[in-house]
Amino acid sequence: MHTWQLQEAKSRFSEVVDLTLKEGPQLVTRRGQEAVIIVAAHEFRRLTGNPAPLLSTLLNAPRGEPLSIERSDEPIRDLPL
DSSP: OEEEEHHHHHHTHHHHHHHHHHHOOEEEEETTEEEEEEOOHHHHHHHHTOOOOHHHHHHTSOOOSOOOOOOOOSOOOOOOO
């Protein structure tokens, strides 16, 4: 894991992101103390157990049996508005 001082990480942010995606997490320090670790989004989701976005979940959901929906033969009732 590469260590970056905060000012250097800010000025070379694109490089920090590229290295995160290629090599893994990057440590950023502030005033000589460990501050944050930058990780790729997919790695963060894996570690935290965050589910995939809702749309992805719905599109990949099991389909199950088709529904059989039948309309009632009763007439539609009038509602006063």
